[in-house]
Amino acid sequence: xxxxxxxxxxxxxxxxxxxxxxxxxxxxxxxxxxxxxxxxxxxxxxxxxxxxxxxxxxxxxxxxxxxxxxxxxxxxxxxxxxxxxxxxx
Numbered sequence: 617x618x619x620x621x622x623x624x625x626x627x628x629x630x631x632x633x634x635x636x637x638x639x640x641x642x643x644x645x646x647x648x649x650x651x652x653x654x655x656x657x658x659x660x661x662x663x664x665x666x667x668x669x670x671x672x673x674x675x676x677x678x679x680x681x682x683x684x685x686x687x688x689x690x691x692x693x694x695x696x697x698x699x700x701x702x703x704x705x
Contacts, residue, residue, distance in 0.1 A: 620654045621705045626667060626677040629660025634690040638676040641696060653705060 625642040627635035639657060646655040658666050670679055678686040678696070680703035686695065 619704065620652060621649075621700060621703050622654045622656070622681055623700070623703075624656045624658055624666065624679040626663055626672060626675045626679070627657065627659045628675045631659070632675070635676045637690040638678065641690070641693070645696065645700070649700075649705060653700070 623642065623645070625638055627639055631639065639659075642655050642657060645653060667675075667677075670677075670682075670684055672679075672684065672687060674688045676686070676690055677684065677688070678691065678699065680699055683703070685699035685703070691699070
């Protein structure tokens with residue numbers, strides 16, 4: 617069972633401070649878990665369809681393997697680590 621974990625990161629455009637922070641974390645985690653974690657950044661207008669599909673209420677938000685894990689805040693590394701572990705990473 618060597619599936620890639622999918623992390624979708626939602627941000628506003630222009631990004632709020634929380635969105636800026638979560639986008640930076642996404643880049644860091646993509647490098648840290650290269651080959652095991654697939655990171656998609658969905659920003660502003662381009663993200664609206666997915667945002668509505670997941671019925672998200674606000675950004676920043678993180679969806680892991682199609683489950684909303686974080687919404688409305690930039691998570692701490694510990695929170696993000698836990699969410700990814702629950703997601704199978």
